[in-house]
Amino acid sequence: MxxxxxxxxxxxxxxxxxxxxxxxxxxxxGTIILLNKGHHSAHGVAEHAxxxxxxPTWILRxxxxxxxxxxxxxxxxxxxxxxxxxxYIAQAGWSVVVKRVAESFGYFLPVGGFIMVLLFLFFQxxxxxxxxxxxxxxxxxxxxxxxxxxxxxxxxxxxxxMVIYFALWYLIxxxxxxxSLAEDLNSDLKYHDKSxxxxxxxxxxxxxxxxxSSWDWVMSIDPHFFSTMFGWYVLASWFVSGLSMIAxxxxxxxxNGYLSVVNSSHLHDLGKFMFAFSIFWSYVWFAQFLLIYxxxxxxxxxxxxxxxxxxxxxxxFFMNIFINFAFPFLTLMTAQSKRQAIILKxxxxxxxxxxxxxxxxxxxxxxxxxEGGLDVTILFIELGSIMIFGGLFFYFILNxxxxxxxxxxxxxxxxxxxxxTVHL
Amino acid sequence: MEKGKNFVLGIFxxxxxxxxxxxxxxxxxxxxxxxxxxxxxxxxxxxxxxxPSNLPIAAFLFGMTGTCLxxxxxxxxxxxDWPMNIGGKPYVPLPDFIPITFETTVLLASLGMVxxxxxxxxxxxxxxxxxMFDPRSTDDKFVMVIDLAKNKLNNQQIEMILKNxxxxxxxxxxxx
Numbered sequence: 001m002x003x004x005x006x007x008x009x010x011x012x013x014x015x016x017x018x019x020x021x022x023x024x025x026x027x028x029x030g031t032i033i034l035l036n037k038g039h040h041s042a043h044g045v046a047e048h049a050x051x052x053x054x055x056p057t058w059i060l061r062x063x064x065x066x067x068x069x070x071x072x073x074x075x076x077x078x079x080x081x082x083x084x085x086x087x088y089i090a091q092a093g094w095s096v097v098v099k100r101v102a103e104s105f106g107y108f109l110p111v112g113g114f115i116m117v118l119l120f121l122f123f124q125x126x127x128x129x130x131x132x133x134x135x136x137x138x139x140x141x142x143x144x145x146x147x148x149x150x151x152x153x154x155x156x157x158x159x160x161x162m163v164i165y166f167a168l169w170y171l172i173x174x175x176x177x178x179x180s181l182a183e184d185l186n187s188d189l190k191y192h193d194k195s196x197x198x199x200x201x202x203x204x205x206x207x208x209x210x211x212x213s214s215w216d217w218v219m220s221i222d223p224h225f226f227s228t229m230f231g232w233y234v235l236a237s238w239f240v241s242g243l244s245m246i247a248x249x250x251x252x253x254x255x256n257g258y259l260s261v262v263n264s265s266h267l268h269d270l271g272k273f274m275f276a277f278s279i280f281w282s283y284v285w286f287a288q289f290l291l292i293y294x295x296x297x298x299x300x301x302x303x304x305x306x307x308x309x310x311x312x313x314x315x316x317f318f319m320n321i322f323i324n325f326a327f328p329f330l331t332l333m334t335a336q337s338k339r340q341a342i343i344l345k346x347x348x349x350x351x352x353x354x355x356x357x358x359x360x361x362x363x364x365x366x367x368x369x370x371e372g373g374l375d376v377t378i379l380f381i382e383l384g385s386i387m388i389f390g391g392l393f394f395y396f397i398l399n400x401x402x403x404x405x406x407x408x409x410x411x412x413x414x415x416x417x418x419x420x421t422v423h424l
Numbered sequence: 425m426e427k428g429k430n431f432v433l434g435i436f437x438x439x440x441x442x443x444x445x446x447x448x449x450x451x452x453x454x455x456x457x458x459x460x461x462x463x464x465x466x467x468x469x470x471x472x473x474x475x476p477s478n479l480p481i482a483a484f485l486f487g488m489t490g491t492c493l494x495x496x497x498x499x500x501x502x503x504x505d506w507p508m509n510i511g512g513k514p515y516v517p518l519p520d521f522i523p524i525t526f527e528t529t530v531l532l533a534s535l536g537m538v539x540x541x542x543x544x545x546x547x548x549x550x551x552x553x554x555x556m557f558d559p560r561s562t563d564d565k566f567v568m569v570i571d572l573a574k575n576k577l578n579n580q581q582i583e584m585i586l587k588n589x590x591x592x593x594x595x596x597x598x599x600x
Contacts, residue, residue: 286522293519296511423466424476 003409006258008402016391016398023387027062030380034058055126057371063123064367065382069389070119071217072241072359074112074166075234076393079242080105081173082206085199088176093416094269097261097407101249103180105242106173107400108393113166116217120159127367130223131155145224145299153220161216165209172202180408187410210235218359222366225303229288234362236281240324241355243273244348249397251341251348259406264339265422271338274351278328281355285321306365312373316361323354335424356386430598431457432582433557434568434591439465441590442566446471448589449568454582457571460561479537486536487529494528495521557597565592 035058055063083102087095095102124131130153135143146153175198183191211231219230227233247270253259292300307313328347337343360382364372408414436442443465450456456472502508503516513520542548561567568591570582577585583594 290519290522294511294513421467423470 004258004260004406005404006253006398006402006406008398012398013395016395019387020391020395023384023391026380026384026387028384030377030382030384031058031062033380034061034377057368060126061368061371061381062385063119063126064363064372065385066115067119067123067127067217068356068359068363069385070112070116072238072356073108073389073393074116075238076242076245077105077108077112077397078169078206078210079239080246080397081109081169081176081202082239083242083246084176085202085206088196088199089203091413093413094266094420096411096414096417097259097266097420098246098250098270099180099408099411100401100404100406101253102246103177104397104400105245106170106177107396109166109170109173111392111396113162113170116166117159117162120162124155128220128223129366130220149223153223158216158220161212165213168205168209169202172198172205176202181404183411184405184409189412192412210238218362221363222303224299227288227292227300227303229284229291232284233281233288236277236284237355237358240274240277240281241352243270243277244351246270247274247344247348248352251345253406254341261407261418263420265420266417267341267344268335268338268422269420271332271344271347274344274348275328275332275338278324278332278351282321282325282329285325307361310365310370312370313361313365315374316357320354320358320361323350324358327354428599430572430596431557432570432572432579432586433595433597434570434586435558435560435593435595436566436568436590437564437592438590439566442568443467443471445586445589445591446568449585452585454570454577454585455574456568457574458569460557460567460569462562462564462566465566479540482540483533483537486540487533489536490529490532491525493532494525497528498524558595 080102083095084099086092087099120127129135130146130149132141134141135146136150151157176195179191179195179198183195214231214234218234219226247267250259250262250270251267254262289304292304307317327350331343331347332338360372411417434445436445439461442459442461446456446459446468450471450473459468459472461468498521499516507515509515547554556562557569558565558567568586572579572582575582579596586594
């Protein structure tokens with residue numbers, strides 16, 4: 001078959017840069033709005049906020065959004081690599097035609113890692129309560145629970161872990177990617193075998209680091225709270241967003257005349273993935289909720305008290321369940337809806353928005369207390385931050401996508417994928 | 425099976441030949457009543473022009489019955505018949521009931537589907553000698569059944585068409 005390459009036109013680049021620019025403008029506007037209305041409530045916030053926090057709410061909110069988006073989009077990038085890896089290990093044939101899309105997600109990993117390390121170095125005291133020295137020293141702020149977690153939650157080990165995660169993910173992805181590119185030039189089967197080897201290594205690394213990274217980056221924002229389901233919960237959220245991102249990009253490429261080899265059966269399989277893992281997310285979410293509800297241990301239950309019994313966050317909490325469970329469940333239920341590109345795209349966009357709010361509800365309450373609810377400023381600050389990070393994400397992965405053929409040329413299962421048919 | 429009917433049986437040995445044969449034979453105007461295969465053949469339903477089964481509707485109805493029965497059972501027991509204070513929770517704690525509701529839904533949906541399927545197919549303890557056109561369809565042959573009364577063509581014409589499209593042998597069977 002003829003080589004098909006994605007052309008990252010200057011028009012698309014311009015659109016992405018415009019989006020990033022508009023996002024910056026929105027964030028600045030939102031900050032101005034927040035500063036104007038924030039004066040009268042500033043005193044109340046200061047009482048609620050943890051004593052150490054010197055930064056005013058608007059700075060805290062921007063830092064929180066930067067962190068949230070970095071974690072969210074790095075997770076999506078990671079899931080792209082995960083998708084490639086588990087398809088190699090499962091010897092899946094159907095996914096070969098969409099493999100390059102998932103593979104290109106790895107190009108965002110070093111960017112996400114770089115931003116995350118910078119954010120942690122500069123804003124750790126705003127984001128993470130446990131980074132303050134005085135909670136470990138005898139005195140007014142001494143915290144016995146945090147002192148007990150000192151072996152794991154300390155700045156040096158945390159930073160080392162962060163660098164190691166990204167380094168491992170990036171290096172393994174680089175190996176898989178290089179073998180995949182080398183396979184395009186030379187049909188030797190050894191590249192396929194090497195890809196399987198590196199995929200196996202990735203799955204082992206990912207199995208551990210997906211949990212530990214979500215403890216680090218999400219759960220330790222609220223350092224007293226812990227839940228053994230949290231790693232899975234974050235993984236499920238990342239995974240279903242990543243699958244939706246793959247579906248969006250595949251459908252959009254198809255709409256623009258690329259990837260003509262992708263037929264409705266491939267879309268059907270992507271839709272099944274989104275459907276199944278939306279339910280998986282709901283299952284994990286509910287398993288965590290039910291255990292905490294039933295056991296009713298104060299340091300666990302506080303997580304749901306903060307979110308469910310709070311007028312500021314309970315709308316987001318219920319919207320989260322609706323948009324991430326009920327909506328994809330009902331929309332993608334029938335086989336026909338999974339095969340329609342437009343329905344798949346709508347649901348995928350809804351899932352990504354829903355899971356962005358899932359991360360929002362995980363991170364915001366401990367950081368912003370009563371100041372993080374749904375109001376007009378969310379359309380400026382939060383939307384702006386999504387536009388900036390989404391723009392960056394798309395810039396790097398589309399740039400990576402344009403570097404190689406859209407469909408692997410010598411993948412041993414290419415023919416199976418080209419003739420893939422789901423019988424109804 | 426209805427008595428007094430005459431059937432043509434086309435015996436095929438290969439599933440790809442069968443699926444293509446079914447398409448060709450249908451385009452030549454022969455109405456196929458049924459094809460018996462030793463294992464599920466992908467694409468055969470579409471080739472035969474079958475509509476998707478209505479079994480999912482039965483599954484949904486049975487599942488909803490399970491949901492209602494499960495919830496009713498728990499609310500009646502835990503809320504009214506013998507209320508117990510468990511961990512200070514309300515007498516009717518809905519989150520706690522969800523796993524059990526899920527289980528009763530799945531239980532009734534699956535049992536109901538099996539029951540419906542067996543009733544439709546006439547399978548059950550009352551039917552210990554099921555009718556078979558050709559017992560080899562449970563082993564290694566694919567058996568295509570054509571009802572002569574529903575076709576305008578005669579025996580010889582149908583036999584010719586079947587042989588042309590890959591049937592290894594063609595038999596006639598009359599029920600009486």
